[in-house]
Amino acid sequence: MAIERRTTRQKEAIKAVLEEQAGPLLPDDIHRLAVKAVPSLGIATVYRSLKNLQEEGQVCCVEIPGQPPRYERTDKGHHHHFHCRNCGQVFDLQKCVAGGLKSLAPQGFQVTDHEIILYGFCKSCAA
Amino acid sequence: MAIERRTTRQKEAIKAVLEEQAGPLLPDDIHRLAVKAVPSLGIATVYRSLKNLQEEGQVCCVEIPGQPPRYERTDKGHHHHFHCRNCGQVFDLQKCVAGGLKSLAPQGFQVTDHEIILYGFCKSCAA
DNA sequence: GATCTATTGATAAAAGGTAATCACTATCAA
DNA sequence: TTGATAGTGATTACCTTTTATCAATAGATC
Numbered sequence: 001m002a003i004e005r006r007t008t009r010q011k012e013a014i015k016a017v018l019e020e021q022a023g024p025l026l027p028d029d030i031h032r033l034a035v036k037a038v039p040s041l042g043i044a045t046v047y048r049s050l051k052n053l054q055e056e057g058q059v060c061c062v063e064i065p066g067q068p069p070r071y072e073r074t075d076k077g078h079h080h081h082f083h084c085r086n087c088g089q090v091f092d093l094q095k096c097v098a099g100g101l102k103s104l105a106p107q108g109f110q111v112t113d114h115e116i117i118l119y120g121f122c123k124s125c126a127a
Numbered sequence: 128m129a130i131e132r133r134t135t136r137q138k139e140a141i142k143a144v145l146e147e148q149a150g151p152l153l154p155d156d157i158h159r160l161a162v163k164a165v166p167s168l169g170i171a172t173v174y175r176s177l178k179n180l181q182e183e184g185q186v187c188c189v190e191i192p193g194q195p196p197r198y199e200r201t202d203k204g205h206h207h208h209f210h211c212r213n214c215g216q217v218f219d220l221q222k223c224v225a226g227g228l229k230s231l232a233p234q235g236f237q238v239t240d241h242e243i244i245l246y247g248f249c250k251s252c253a254a
Numbered sequence: 255g256a257t258c259t260a261t262t263g264a265t266a267a268a269a270g271g272t273a274a275t276c277a278c279t280a281t282c283a284a
Numbered sequence: 285t286t287g288a289t290a291g292t293g294a295t296t297a298c299c300t301t302t303t304a305t306c307a308a309t310a311g312a313t314c
Contacts, residue, residue, distance in 0.1 A: 006281050006290055027271085042293040047272065063192030065242065068271060082232055085239065093231045097224060101245065104220045105209055108250035112212065115192065115244040118228060123235035133260055133311050154301085169263040174302065195301060 005052075013037035014049045015058075023090045024062035024070035024081065064090060064117060080116040086125035093118065132179075140164035141176045142185075150217045151189035151197035151208065191217060191244060207243040213252035220245065 013034040018025070021033070031046045050071050053059035062070045064083050070090060078098075082091040093116075102111045120126075140161040145152070148160070158173045177198050180186035189197045191210050197217060205225075209218040220243075229238045247253075 004282090004290065008281075008291060010292070040293070044273085044294080045292055048291080051273095065190030065192050066196070069193070080231065082236060082238075091233070091236075093233075095231050097227045097231065100224045100227075101243070104207065104222050104224065104243070105245055105247070106218070106220070106250070108253060109209060109218075109245075110248040110253040111209075111245050112247040114246060115242075116228070116231070117242040118232055118236075118238050119241060120232070120239040121237040123233070126235060126237040131260065131312085135261065135311070137262070167263070171264080171303080172262060175261085178303095 009038050010034075010041055010045050011049050011052075013041065014046060015053070018053075018059060018071065018073050021072075023092050024072035026068060026070050030071070062090070080118070082118045082120070082122070084122040084125055085119055086121050089122060091122060136165050137161075137168055137172050138176050138179075140168065141173060142180070145180075145186060145198065145200050148199075150219050151199035153195060153197050157198070189217070207245070209245045209247070209249070211249040211252055212246055213248050216249060218249060 014030060016037065017030050017033045025033075027043065027046050027050060030050070031041065031043050034046070035041050050059060054061065054071075057074060059071050060074045062072055062081060064070070064081065067083075072092075076092065078096060080093045080096060082093055083089075084091070096116070098114065101114050105111050141157060143164065144157050144160045152160075154170065154173050154177060157177070158168065158170050161173070162168050177186060181188065181198075184201060186198050187201045189199055189208060191197070191208065194210075199219075203219065205223060207220045207223060209220055210216075211218070223243070225241060228241050232238050
């Protein structure tokens with residue numbers, strides 16, 4: 001039998017944080033933000049909830065090279081990310097240049113998907 | 128005073144492996160290949176040499192999201208990578224669509240560099 | 255060849271992020 | 285309200301990659 005899922009303040013707080021925030025967040029960021037709603041929230045619960053939300057398809061993992069995984073809602077559609085070299089924050093990009101990408105692969109290679117990451121300085125840090 | 132650098136069979140073997148191989152390699156791959164030339168080679172020496180070669184600018188680090196760092200020569204110029212979802216190998220791509228990329232960033236964002244990673248199946252694994 | 259000391263190799267240990275444990279709490283159907 | 289049990293929180297354990305340790309080895313200079 002499938003495990004009976006219960007609604008808890010902790011899960012709701014974690015989901016709310018992911019709803020509100022635009023870009024992908026680190027487990028630690030999520031914890032720091034969700035603690036405001038549920039002060040007793042432990043980091044273990046954040047990891048557990050993220051795992052569950054991933055299994056349920058509500059949340060997905062975003063990996064920036066050399067950094068631990070971040071998490072974001074899956075309902076944002078295909079997009080890529082910008083990583084600020086100053087503040088470390090990750091922002092969503094709206095558009096995608098996927099069109100020409102497949103042509104980059106050598107003959108015989110089969111491209112199923114791709115990742116584009118821009119690096120630089122975000123609006124606040126560039127100023 | 129700067130540290131006096133000595134030429135050793137170990138360092139030569141590690142550099143040779145990086146010369147011969149096309150794509151970026153994991154420290155463990157480098158070790159496995161270089162051991163053929165210097166059977167006593169330890170993994171610690173691979174890490175030490177990679178660190179030195181990086182400082183000297185001869186080698187740079189390639190990071191595929193969710194994977195440990197790989198290393199490759201710096202003399203290959205600007206290029207990106209293809210990661211095979213089957214065999215896990217990483218291949219170099221020759222071309223780059225950098226042209227349109229800066230337009231992806233929001234107003235006020237300053238793009239300094241970028242990363243493109245294609246995923247799929249390499250020639251051998253697609254067959 | 256002798257000497258100095260950078261380098262090595264085996265190992266232990268660190269670092270960073272994640273998962274397991276377990277007693278306690280709180281959800282929810284009855 | 286009650287009872288069964290999913291969920292929680294603090295902590296420990298874990299896992300993988302990387303670095304530190306240290307006695308032994310081996311380049312480079314004379």
